[in-house]
Amino acid sequence: MNIKSLLPTPAFFKVMKGYTSKQFSTDLMAGIIVGIVAIPLAIAFGIASGVGPTEGLITAIVAGFMISLLGGTKVQIGGPTGAFIVIIYGIIQQHGLTGLMIATIMAGILLIFMGLFKLGSVIKFIPYPVVIGFTGGIALTIFSTQMNDFFGLGIEKVPADFISKWICYAENFTSIEVWSFGVALISLLIIIFMPKISKKVPGSLVAIIVSTLAVWILKNYTSFEGAKAITTIGDLYTLPSGIPAPKAPSLELAEGETIYSLIQTLFPAAFTIAILGAIESLLSAVVADGVVGGKHDSNAELVGQGIANIVTPFFGGIPATGAIARTMANINNGGRTPVAGMVHTVVLVLVLLFMGGLVGLIPMPCLAAVLVMVAYNMSGWRTFVSLAKNPKSDFAVLMTTFVLTVVFDLTIAIEIGLLLAIFLFLRRISESVQIKDFHDEIDPNVETDVASHEEKLHIPSKTEVYEIEGPYFFGVANKFDEIMGHYAETPKVRIIRMRRVPFIDSTGIHNLETLCQQSKKEGIQVVLSGVKPQVHDTLRKAGFFHTLPEEFVCSHINIALEKAREIVGE
Numbered sequence: 001m002n003i004k005s006l007l008p009t010p011a012f013f014k015v016m017k018g019y020t021s022k023q024f025s026t027d028l029m030a031g032i033i034v035g036i037v038a039i040p041l042a043i044a045f046g047i048a049s050g051v052g053p054t055e056g057l058i059t060a061i062v063a064g065f066m067i068s069l070l071g072g073t074k075v076q077i078g079g080p081t082g083a084f085i086v087i088i089y090g091i092i093q094q095h096g097l098t099g100l101m102i103a104t105i106m107a108g109i110l111l112i113f114m115g116l117f118k119l120g121s122v123i124k125f126i127p128y129p130v131v132i133g134f135t136g137g138i139a140l141t142i143f144s145t146q147m148n149d150f151f152g153l154g155i156e157k158v159p160a161d162f163i164s165k166w167i168c169y170a171e172n173f174t175s176i177e178v179w180s181f182g183v184a185l186i187s188l189l190i191i192i193f194m195p196k197i198s199k200k201v202p203g204s205l206v207a208i209i210v211s212t213l214a215v216w217i218l219k220n221y222t223s224f225e226g227a228k229a230i231t232t233i234g235d236l237y238t239l240p241s242g243i244p245a246p247k248a249p250s251l252e253l254a255e256g257e258t259i260y261s262l263i264q265t266l267f268p269a270a271f272t273i274a275i276l277g278a279i280e281s282l283l284s285a286v287v288a289d290g291v292v293g294g295k296h297d298s299n300a301e302l303v304g305q306g307i308a309n310i311v312t313p314f315f316g317g318i319p320a321t322g323a324i325a326r327t328m329a330n331i332n333n334g335g336r337t338p339v340a341g342m343v344h345t346v347v348l349v350l351v352l353l354f355m356g357g358l359v360g361l362i363p364m365p366c367l368a369a370v371l372v373m374v375a376y377n378m379s380g381w382r383t384f385v386s387l388a389k390n391p392k393s394d395f396a397v398l399m400t401t402f403v404l405t406v407v408f409d410l411t412i413a414i415e416i417g418l419l420l421a422i423f424l425f426l427r428r429i430s431e432s433v434q435i436k437d438f439h440d441e442i443d444p445n446v447e448t449d450v451a452s453h454e455e456k457l458h459i460p461s462k463t464e465v466y467e468i469e470g471p472y473f474f475g476v477a478n479k480f481d482e483i484m485g486h487y488a489e490t491p492k493v494r495i496i497r498m499r500r501v502p503f504i505d506s507t508g509i510h511n512l513e514t515l516c517q518q519s520k521k522e523g524i525q526v527v528l529s530g531v532k533p534q535v536h537d538t539l540r541k542a543g544f545f546h547t548l549p550e551e552f553v554c555s556h557i558n559i560a561l562e563k564a565r566e567i568v569g570e
Helices: 009-020 022-046 053-070 080-116 127-145 145-152 162-171 178-197 202-222 259-292 298-315 324-332 338-354 362-378 381-387 393-409 408-433 476-484 507-519 533-541 557-568
Strands: 434-440 465-468 493-500 525-529
Touching: 009 053, 009 338, 022 080, 022 324, 022 338, 022 362, 053 298, 053 338, 080 127, 080 202, 080 259, 080 298, 080 362, 080 525, 127 362, 127 381, 127 393, 127 408, 127 507, 145 178, 145 362, 145 434, 162 393, 178 202, 178 362, 202 338, 202 362, 259 324, 259 408, 259 533, 324 338, 381 393, 393 408, 465 557, 476 533, 507 525, 525 557
Parallel strands: 465 493, 493 525
Antiparallel strands: 434 465
16 A cells, blocks of 8 residues: 555645746745744743743744644645644643643644544534634733733743632722723724724734833833833743744653553543644635635645644644634735744744744733634634524533633543534434324325325235334334334234435344344344445444345335235234
């Protein structure tokens, strides 16, 4: 087998065949603009995740380049995103940076397997209420993590869980630092109103430039003592010049802990990172396709995302995925190939190499304002309102996922949210399966598989006829019991029409076998009618015809009724 044939082809190698200098100039401009847009977001996401501004920029550089080079989307821009903040912060609190590194590599491996096993299209079918629920929960969590810096409360150690965090804020709310709050508020207003002035210049970048310049002037050229209380990135983090050299994870295990037990512990978090990355990148790809009129390769995208998440941790980076906001900025500025994404990473490299000192001057309250706006845009509160008008079961899944994300843990929220959605889906499918029973005659004008010139097709005496409409799986047997109880006398023949059964699963086969065996004990012969070829093949492979001989499986209802007449002696 040719291994190369199993690997999906990245979009970069497809588009470069007819690449022109004109397209390069367009991609160059788009890449520069997106790189500028990505600067504040990469820094903010790195700090909010519990690592630092350098790690955020490194992630945007390394992962962004590899996602553009190896992904399945022409215009996707990769990097750190708000969706990962909660899960990254939790991993660091429990297992440190080494745990985060290992979990990210594991997530990358999972993403590669998802792509190789063609699961890209399956990820798209994760229920919408689940996606909106944990996205809204992440947004609220991000918002709650920024209150300390936004109001300048000066709390040294903010509690990790949501409820304790807000209790802590309430207890310290009287210690608001006015200057920090002023910087945050002005930054937020700039971000909100900048699109009304110019949509091409990102409001977050303008807010950072204005606030950084203002704070620097206040601290160095005025006598305002309050301005000195405003914390900057440089006060909290040391910014290196250049990209860190790759290094392997440090496997310093706790007493009694093994690598196997550590992997077991980190697997749920790695799985959550992989699912989040897959969902966000593929949603971004679908949105991008709708704008540029292209078509992405979802499996190549997952493989590219996986490789990026395996490589990035060795440079000190954090989990990355496709970013919808930066991807749309790329499209709106003319980016149409992965070259634009690569150019955006070059811009970030130049920032890291030559502007590290300026990055250190950025006020923390301004970054808090940037993340508050990110949280608002992620919240999707309008979608919450619209989904409240949908079926109650969908809204229940939405709210359950939302509450679990906020109060407990994102990993638990995704797992339980998906389980709830699956159970509700199965219940709806089960409810959609209909079982009809026929008395005395069948109307050939309605029953399209009837081959008869009679006005009505007569059902022999002591014969029951049932029809299943829908997939035959668990839950159907109970419906049979309910309907069969309607007959006063015990029949000799029980015909089950299966012309509208698209498939049957192992549970359905077991139920059908049980029905045949029970009917035989009662002296009733079961006859199947109109079994589709794929269902017939499934029954044969499962050995069902040892329970019910194949002579009692008829191609259509006329033959089944004739067989019933022979049995009852008409």
